[in-house]
Amino acid sequence: MDDITTSRPGVHESAVKHVTGRAQYIDDIPEWPDLLHVATGKADRAFAAILSMDLSAVRQSEGVIDVITTAEIPGDDDIGPVYKGDPLFARNEVQFHSQPLFAVAATSLRLARQACARAQIEYETFVPIVTIRQAMDAASFVLPEKSFVRGDAGVAISEAEFSLRGEQYVKGQEHFYLEGQVSLCVPDEDGGVLVYSSSQHPTEVQKLTASVLDMPMHKIQVEVRRMGGGFGGKESQAAALACTAALFALRTGRPVKYRMPRSDDMVQTGKRHDFWNRYHVGFNQRGEIQGVELDLAGMCGYSPDLSEGIVDRAMFHADNSYYYDSARITGYRCRTNTVSNTAFRGFGGPKGMIAAEAMLDDIATVLQIDPLDARKANLYQPGRNTTPYGQTIEQHVLPGLVDRLENSSDYRNRRRAIAQFNGSASHFKKGLALTPVKFGISFTAKHLNQAGSLVHIYADGSVQVNHGGTEMGQGLYTKMVVVAAQALGVHERRIKVTATRTDKVPNTSPTAASSGSDLNGMAVLDAAQQLVLRLNEFTAGHYGVPIAQVSILNDRVRVGDVTYPFEEIVKLAYLNRIHLSAAGFYKTPDIGFDFEHGTGRPFYYFANGAAASEVIVDTRTGEYRLSRVDILHDVGRSLNPAIDLGQIEGGFVQGMGWLTTEELSWDIDGRLLSNSPANYKIPTAYDVPEQFNIALYDEDNNEDTIYRSKAVGEPPLMLALSVWCALRDACASITDYKFRPAMNAPATSEEVYRCIQVARASMQ
């Protein structure tokens, strides 16, 4: 009998299907002969009134079966996930370039797209707001500003021995999930719709589809088996496709697929926010921060979408891992005539943290100390352990973790070697940085911290597990097999996790905020424990022994000194009319936040990590290579080390892309220029570090999480801040570290070259 433990390198549950091409994504579902395909007509202005829209040529175009505009929507045309403001199709005003104006259902995608091009639209064009600065100047916001305030930061800064100011512009990021947005809708016999959606939030797709169609949620079923990547881009953005396809399905009585070609996906769906950060900090000779004033302005695009929580999370993470004695942290939610920006792995957190990291490097430069020493002087520690929003840090993982990484990465020796190398006459300069990550785990919207599950034991002893989380490659289903097997005491091969469906587990939260295994794992555990109790009670009664003498372990049921195969007891239980199905539920305890006063305990716990990155820069061109990365990351007690290591590696590289080569750009008319993988560069196999050492920091979670594990989805992304800091370090080396040029993100070769020029100019 195989050993059943929570911690063993397991293989992703779909891996064999992945490597053979048999894993079915929505676009792979065999097409019905009467299937219709959807395309949308897009605005070619960023901000305009629609004076007239003549769609007669569209309707007459070859293959067109149906055309819809906002007027054809039977229910609510607004699909805003939290606040209103996201019309499915433009009403009488265009709010961003490429906004959908109408949709066409045709017998092929090509014919649908061809028809869309025949629309005759007259606009009255206005001057759009397309940058954060324009929005700040015009006081153009989607939601009001908020601040976290502790003490009087202004006074603390003015009384400090040293103070400095800085600013940075940090661009957003395209998700570039390899599977684009897609939905397939099939009308049912009751006038409802079965929706296949590539969505991280099936319940919201269900809710919005029902509301667009003006029908109760129980008439809409949403199924998500797997996504080809999500990264936050399919939290709210998937709904528009489902709503559109469902409306066509209902109107035509035919199955309808809406799959966005990459070129549409890149211009029509939201991205990570651009941020403009400004900081003013006071500190003492030891580098300890005494007061901070931080202004974080996020580019939300034309509507709120999830931007309230995203800018909140930037504010919650503007301390990264550092104690700010006094602080005023203000977040602005700028309204621009661009696509509405949305969730992306880290959810605003990275944008606050990069301000903190820039500030720490600046402090080190003023004091002429190693940036790592400035960081260590400010890490949360006993006595200096409350965040600007009043939460106490209870588990001090980082001081020990950073020390260990400092040693294992040989930081000090490498720092000396780099100083020597940089002192030579070479055109090449090296940079090194070790940066920590502390990331709060829980949805800051408290009600989302709940989950459900449904576990069946069939009469043959096989087990089916269903839960509210979605699989986007992160290995959630694989982890849920581990949880169920451990909780039931049976072998993993008995267990099958089935597609996430709104008719199996209702009212679910998005698979987001790194919460998938935390929340759903506890819900699966709850259901499994109910079943174990029922089975044990039955077995004890059946064999006439005290329940304490019954247990399920290693796939067998022990009754006193005798053991029986699990399936034998299950069959007996069934014949004796024992209920072998259970619904599980979980809600995260001990969390809550007072948004009015900006204090509370929004996070159940924190996940931690640190990374040391070394770069080599060609000062003649700004081109660079990442030569070595060492990562030590805290996942609590790992549910699956292979999967967790994959999340860390992948998160780091995705963060590295955001901070180095991935550059979103809009022209002054609000047209997205970075609209294809040819002009928007995500990392390739050739761009990742030559030496890439990743280790897990083994320490159980203090909190009672699923088998003492910690969330791992988002936190590793921010480990890549070490790459950005190392590039800035290389630029500073030109001045013998007397001056550290302000660097924007991404640090493309062009940006690094600009910083090198600024550094050189500072010496004249």
Place this chain on the structure above:
Amino acid sequence: MSKTHVTTTINGDVTEFLCEPADTLLSVLRNELQLTGTKEGCGSGDCGACSVTVNGRLVCSCLVLGVEAQGAEIGTIEGIESAEKLHTIQEKFLEHAALQCGICTPGLIVSTKALLDENPDPTEEEARYYLAGNLCRCTGYDKIIRAVLDSAKVMRGAA
């Protein structure tokens, strides 16, 4: 629009299909022949999710027309395994956990096979360079490169 009759060989099997002149090989494979292991990532030849071989040469099937398959030998992910037995490359991708969402995986495996057919003993640098045309947004590539180099080693030993 009139369709063209094409006779080709796919994974060793002689195959016929009808397609329009503008249909890509990708769309023919997926929609006419139900070979959906080949994925569309970008449709512009930049991501490698639709990688197949045409007469042994690695191509993006979104940049090849269906009619160009006439008389050619096409290799897709469905032809990598033999008689229900996984290919060494597939085994190594499993062993090294070199996948997450899995949608780039078929393309990467087809590309890896093409690499190792051309160069059975690539350096890490050569492997990284060759596979730079296959984008993966989940893994960070390190596990993929380990799987590729390990496959090469085993396949050299087996040959």
